Amino acid sequence: MNKKGILVVISGFSGSGKGTITKQLLTNYPNTYALSISATTREPRPGEVDKQDYFFVSTEEFENMIQQDAFMEFAQYVNNSYGTPKEYVLGHLEKGLDVVLEIDIQGALKVKKAYPDALLLFVSPPSAKELKRRLKERGTEDASVIDSRLSRACQEAEGVEHYDYFVINDNLEECVQQVHSMIQNEHAKTARNLVLIENIRAELKSFVKGE
Amino acid sequence: MNKKGILVVISGFSGSGKGTITKQLLTNYPNTYALSISATTREPRPGEVDKQDYFFVSTEEFENMIQQDAFMEFAQYVNNSYGTPKEYVLGHLEKGLDVVLEIDIQGALKVKKAYPDALLLFVSPPSAKELKRRLKERGTEDASVIDSRLSRACQEAEGVEHYDYFVINDNLEECVQQVHSMIQNEHAKTARNLVLIENIRAELKSFVKGE
Numbered sequence: 253m254n255k256k257g258i259l260v261v262i263s264g265f266s267g268s269g270k271g272t273i274t275k276q277l278l279t280n281y282p283n284t285y286a287l288s289i290s291a292t293t294r295e296p297r298p299g300e301v302d303k304q305d306y307f308f309v310s311t312e313e314f315e316n317m318i319q320q321d322a323f324m325e326f327a328q329y330v331n332n333s334y335g336t337p338k339e340y341v342l343g344h345l346e347k348g349l350d351v352v353l354e355i356d357i358q359g360a361l362k363v364k365k366a367y368p369d370a371l372l373l374f375v376s377p378p379s380a381k382e383l384k385r386r387l388k389e390r391g392t393e394d395a396s397v398i399d400s401r402l403s404r405a406c407q408e409a410e411g412v413e414h415y416d417y418f419v420i421n422d423n424l425e426e427c428v429q430q431v432h433s434m435i436q437n438e439h440a441k442t443a444r445n446l447v448l449i450e451n452i453r454a455e456l457k458s459f460v461k462g463e
Numbered sequence: 464m465n466k467k468g469i470l471v472v473i474s475g476f477s478g479s480g481k482g483t484i485t486k487q488l489l490t491n492y493p494n495t496y497a498l499s500i501s502a503t504t505r506e507p508r509p510g511e512v513d514k515q516d517y518f519f520v521s522t523e524e525f526e527n528m529i530q531q532d533a534f535m536e537f538a539q540y541v542n543n544s545y546g547t548p549k550e551y552v553l554g555h556l557e558k559g560l561d562v563v564l565e566i567d568i569q570g571a572l573k574v575k576k577a578y579p580d581a582l583l584l585f586v587s588p589p590s591a592k593e594l595k596r597r598l599k600e601r602g603t604e605d606a607s608v609i610d611s612r613l614s615r616a617c618q619e620a621e622g623v624e625h626y627d628y629f630v631i632n633d634n635l636e637e638c639v640q641q642v643h644s645m646i647q648n649e650h651a652k653t654a655r656n657l658v659l660i661e662n663i664r665a666e667l668k669s670f671v672k673g674e
Contacts, residue, residue, distance in 0.1 A: 374653070380666035402671045409664050417648070418656045430651070433644040437628070440641070442585070445629045453620050455591035460613045 257286075257345035258438045259367055260352045261360045262431075264375030265405050267386040269421045273375060274354050276428045284436075286344040288353040291317065294332040307337060325355070325362035336363070350435055357411050364414065371438050372415040373431060378422045468497075468556035469649045470578055471563045472571045473642075475586030476616050478597040480632045484586060485565050487639045495647075497555040499564040502528065505543040518548060536566070536573035547574070561646055568622050575625065582649050583626040584642060589633045 264270035277285050291307040293314050302308045309317070314333050317323060326335030336353055344351045353363065363370050377383045387401045412418065417434055421427040442449070475481035488496050502518040504525050513519045520528070525544050528534060537546030547564055555562045564574065574581050588594045598612045623629065628645055632638040653660070 376663065380663045380670065383663075383667070384670055399671060402667055406664065406667050406671060409660070409667065412660055413653055413657060415653045417651045418653045418660060419651055430644075430648065433641075434648050434651075437641065437645050437648065440628045440630055440645075442624055442626045442629045446624060449620070449623055449629060452587065452591045452594075453617065456594070456613055456617050456620065459591065459595055460610055460617060 255348045256444075257348050258350040258435055259341065259345060259363070259370040260350055260435055261363055261370055261372045262352055262354050262375065263357050263360050263373070263408070263415070264419075264421075265377065265383055265408050266401065267383055267390070267405075268375040268377055269424060269427070270354060270375040272424060273421065273428055273431055274352055276424070277352065277432060280428065281432065284350055286349040286351045288336055288341050288351055290355075291323075291326075291335045291337050292332060324353075324366060325359045327359060357408060361411055361414055369444070371417075371435060373417045373419050373434065374412050374415040375419045375421050375427075378420050466559045467655075468559050469561040469646055470552065470556060470574070470581040471561055471646055472574055472581055472583045473563055473565050473586065474568050474571050474584070474619070474626070475630075475632075476588065476594055476619050477612065478594055478601070478616075479586040479588055480635060480638070481565060481586040483635060484632065484639055484642055485563055487635070488563065488643060491639065492643065495561055497560040497562045499547055499552050499562055501566075502534075502537075502546045502548050503543060535564075535577060536570040538570060568619060572622055572625055580655070582628075582646060584628045584630050584645065585623050585626040586630045586632050586638075589631050 262270050262274055274287065278287055289303065289305070289307055291309050291314065293309060293311050296302065296306070296308050300306065300308075311333070314326075314335065317335065317337065318326065322338055323335040324338050324341060326333060336355065336359065341351050341353070353359075355363070357374075360372055364372055377386060383405060384398070384402065387398055387405075390401075419427065419431060419434075438444070473481050473485055485498065489498055500514065500516075500518055502520050502525065504520060504522050507513065507517070507519050511517065511519075522544070525537075525546065528546065528548065529537060533549055534546040535549050535552060537544060547566065547570065552562050552564070564570075566574070568585075571583055575583055588597060594616060595609070595613065598609055598616075601612075630638065630642060630645075649655070
């Protein structure tokens with residue numbers, strides 16, 4: 253087993269429960285996982301804590317971070333910008349923690365391009381019908397609001413085939429266990445253990461030579 | 464989740480415990496796994512049952528099977544031939560069972576070439592020292608015998624980098640659970656769920672159109 257952490261990206265439909273899964277992972281296995289903290293130029297909302305919920309930065313600071321290549325991925329919208337600071341993530345990976353990025357599919361694909369060994373998980377309810385039901389449950393019956401959420405879900409599903417796993421969240425506890433095992437098994441991927449394998453081979457050869 | 468079975472290849476060092484792991488999988492989850500049965504031209508040993516331990520066939524029958532492209536992989540040695548009959552394996556995969564092939568690395572790589580979505584697991588003791596210890600435990604202290612087993616282990620390790628997972632068998636029960644989760648998680652691979660994903664997408668779109 254290698255000791256370097258796994259870079260994990262979790263995306264999913266709104267209403268898929270991806271946020272709850274991530275929180276549960278961190279709660280159940282606090283010495284295994286770290287959650288990436290995004291930088292944003294938007295104002296903190298009531299209750300949000302700097303360096304915990306987000307790194308709240310000025311537009312100028314954000315621009316500087318772009319210039320310094322300090323982001324794993326970032327996106328700039330009309331009003332606000334969001335980015336994943338490299339230093340925090342890479343530092344925790346070096347310490348052997350598996351770092352979870354909860355980002356959208358555009359960000360996920362940028363991360364995968366720059367870090368091909370990132371593990372990408374997409375969380376989905378068991379069916380489109382179930383997704384619609386969950387979106388309706390979120391407190392509105394306004395058809396146009398539900399329609400726009402469904403449209404957003406369609407966008408969220410573009411590019412899903414580039415993810416490693418398509419995780420069905422039917423039962424939360426089972427889903428958390430499954431995601432945990434997906435990430436932990438990743439440590440046993442052959443490609444992540446080439447040094448260990450080479451060492452075992454070399455040692456075996458030395459035994460044969462009777463050294 | 465797709466319902467088609469996963470083609471699983473388990474290889475590993477002699478003394479890695481791969482046989483015990485396979486048996487344990489079949490015992491613990493009899494409705495999930497099937498074990499592939501090899502065809503061989505060698506004589507049955509006392510206690511071996513035809514169609515259970517092996518398909519015992521004549522040299523002519525074996526040659527016919529080669530001609531009919533009836534093997535997933537086969538190997539012919541000076542005295543005997545061994546092969547993995549396709550029909551048995553593919554039939555069980557269609558039924559939704561995950562089929563385990565316990566074969567050596569040469570056979571494994573042939574299977575992977577013909578069936579790229581096969582899942583390849585290589586089982587190893589935690590270290591070369593531990594492997595040496597286990598080989599010694601097998602009832603001989605004869606240095607030349609141990610040496611030849613170690614040489615064989617060196618050969619067994621050639622090509623390991625083509626496997627998906629390098630599984631350390633330190634604790635048998637934990638290892639069986641890990642192998643089980645590796646195989647079961649494979650069902651959630653995006654590439655194995657493209658139809659499901661396309662269906663969810665299409666259904667979402669139909670909702671947006673208000674159909």
